[in-house]
Amino acid sequence: MIQFEQVSKRFPGGIEALAALNFTIEAGELIVLSGRSGAGKTTLLKLIPAIERPTHGSVTVNGQNVAALKRAGVPFLRRKLGLVFQDQKLLFDRNVFDNVMLPLAIAGESPREAARRVRAALDKVGLLEREKAMPIALSGGEQQRLAIARAVVNRPAILIADEPTAHLDDDYARDIAGMFRSFNQVGVTVIVATHHDALFAPFMTRRLTLEQGRLV
Amino acid sequence: MKRWLIQHREASADALRRLAATPLNTLLGALVLGIAMALPAGGEMLLTNLLDLARYSATTPQLSVFMTLDAGKKEAAEAEARLRKHPLVRNVRLVPREEALRKLKTSEGLGDVIDSLGRNPFPDAFIVVPRAESPEELESMRADFAKFNKVEHVQLDSAWVKKLNALLRLARFTIILLAGLLGVALVAVTFNTIRLQILTRSAEVEVARLLGATDSFIRRPLYYFGALQGLAGGVVAWLLVFAAALLLKGPVGELAALYGLEFSLSALPLAESLLLLGAAILLGWLGAWLSLRQNLRAGETA
Numbered sequence: 001m002i003q004f005e006q007v008s009k010r011f012p013g014g015i016e017a018l019a020a021l022n023f024t025i026e027a028g029e030l031i032v033l034s035g036r037s038g039a040g041k042t043t044l045l046k047l048i049p050a051i052e053r054p055t056h057g058s059v060t061v062n063g064q065n066v067a068a069l070k071r072a073g074v075p076f077l078r079r080k081l082g083l084v085f086q087d088q089k090l091l092f093d094r095n096v097f098d099n100v101m102l103p104l105a106i107a108g109e110s111p112r113e114a115a116r117r118v119r120a121a122l123d124k125v126g127l128l129e130r131e132k133a134m135p136i137a138l139s140g141g142e143q144q145r146l147a148i149a150r151a152v153v154n155r156p157a158i159l160i161a162d163e164p165t166a167h168l169d170d171d172y173a174r175d176i177a178g179m180f181r182s183f184n185q186v187g188v189t190v191i192v193a194t195h196h197d198a199l200f201a202p203f204m205t206r207r208l209t210l211e212q213g214r215l216v
Numbered sequence: 217m218k219r220w221l222i223q224h225r226e227a228s229a230d231a232l233r234r235l236a237a238t239p240l241n242t243l244l245g246a247l248v249l250g251i252a253m254a255l256p257a258g259g260e261m262l263l264t265n266l267l268d269l270a271r272y273s274a275t276t277p278q279l280s281v282f283m284t285l286d287a288g289k290k291e292a293a294e295a296e297a298r299l300r301k302h303p304l305v306r307n308v309r310l311v312p313r314e315e316a317l318r319k320l321k322t323s324e325g326l327g328d329v330i331d332s333l334g335r336n337p338f339p340d341a342f343i344v345v346p347r348a349e350s351p352e353e354l355e356s357m358r359a360d361f362a363k364f365n366k367v368e369h370v371q372l373d374s375a376w377v378k379k380l381n382a383l384l385r386l387a388r389f390t391i392i393l394l395a396g397l398l399g400v401a402l403v404a405v406t407f408n409t410i411r412l413q414i415l416t417r418s419a420e421v422e423v424a425r426l427l428g429a430t431d432s433f434i435r436r437p438l439y440y441f442g443a444l445q446g447l448a449g450g451v452v453a454w455l456l457v458f459a460a461a462l463l464l465k466g467p468v469g470e471l472a473a474l475y476g477l478e479f480s481l482s483a484l485p486l487a488e489s490l491l492l493l494g495a496a497i498l499l500g501w502l503g504a505w506l507s508l509r510q511n512l513r514a515g516e517t518a
Contacts, residue, residue, distance in 0.1 A: 072430075074428075075428040077428075078427060078428035079428035089423045092419075093419075102423070102427060103427045103428065106424060106427055106428055106430075107219075108220070108223045110218070110222055111226075150427075
């Protein structure tokens with residue numbers, strides 16, 4: 001489903017973030033990506049939706065080499081992926097409902113069908129009661145769940161999350177980990193970069209560990 | 217197709233919401249644009265009215281043909297016959313010198329003056345109504361008649377219409393120039409508004425791109441924003457012109473009556489109104505287009 005071949009990424013200034021990565025992720029896996037801060041986890045995850053492009057090598061998603069994808073094709077690649085960003089990237093000028101609505105508006109979904117799917121996604125993360133709330137009024141855990149609802153509202157086959165449990169206390173973090181597990185159980189391929197290995201260990205299929213840009 | 221329609225509906229709704237969210241800004245923006253457009257639109261309104269007036273007052277151009285003072289009845293009859301034969305002449309009326317004198321004598325206060333002259337100062341004259349209307353044909357008629365025996369002078373009575381028309385052409389040119397300049401101002405104002413909109417929306421633009429928004433998705437509401445703001449300005453301009461026409465109607469009517477003219481000022485007709493609104497929308501759109509080209513980077517992948 002996702003294949004990295006000889007992937008390296010060098011940032012301007014000569015910093016080598018990733019070096020000669022080779023690995024394949026099969027459909028239905030739940031991959032934990034671990035490693036210290038600065039090991040290259042975020043960079044690796046950004047290569048999949050073409051937020052960053054590799055300096056060398058190819059990144060294949062669903063048979064498509066996204067490293068060589070034309071700019072005009074990038075939006076359509078991203079619509080097929082569910083992305084949970086490290087800094088969440090919520091929009092604070094609109095309520096919970098409208099935040100989750102955004103991916104569907106981008107896809108041009110009809111408002112009625114979109115509203116139904118937004119509520120379904122909010123229900124899955126337990127925020128259905130808070131659809132009118134503004135993100136600023138949500139707790140840290142709730143904000144993270146909102147970010148997850150937005151990532152899954154398009155029913156993606158691949159869900160990519162960067163540190164979804166950072167800054168959360170143990171109960172909330174366990175809660176979030178459980179959500180990723182349940183998405184994985186219904187067939188979604190999940191890739192999570194995290195420090196909280198232990199939370200995901202019971203149900204992950206594989207662990208990829210990065211050390212200074214290399215898999216170990 | 218359905219998706220496309222939905223996206224356009226959502227984009228225009230989004231633009232409307234944003235205009236409504238900052239009513240004071242929207243109102244001020246519309247006023248600036250409206251006043252800028254009202255100047256050429258108002259000028260056009262006045263000009264259109266003046267053109268109507270000129271057309272009504274000069275439907276039948278005339279030529280006055282004056283004989284020399286020493287011309288006798290025979291020469292006058294000869295000239296009349298030649299005038300009647302001219303292919304472009306519709307009608308000829310002789311004004312004998314005696315009649316001209318009598319008319320002037322009955323005019324107030326001039327009787328004594330005329331009597332003191334001792335002899336009739338008027339020549340025989342003809343008033344010629346031509347078939348032709350174009351200035352060139354009238355000019356050639358004037359030249360022909362001037363060559364007749366014992367004809368002193370040929371006066372083209374529509375000359376003042378020509379002068380008025382030249383003046384109005386100048387006025388129209390000025391209005392077009394003014395409209396062009398203010399059009400540029402309108403584009404500049406929209407350019408700036410859209411630039412501010414892009415800045416306000418930078419977070420939204422970034423997130424939307426990350427979630428798979430195309431450039432068109434991001435630009436569409438801003439195009440609508442520019443076009444709608446232009447339209448609002450156009451409506452303000454139309455209302456200003458309409459109000460001005462309403463206010464001026466009375467005084468202009470009185471003035472016209474003093475000159476014995478049947479004239480009433482009318483506001484912009486439908487075609488011009490639509491042109492005004494259309495131009496306003498187009499200029500707003502153009503400002504948005506320029507601003508998006510300049511201020512919304514399409515280059516990067518993120």
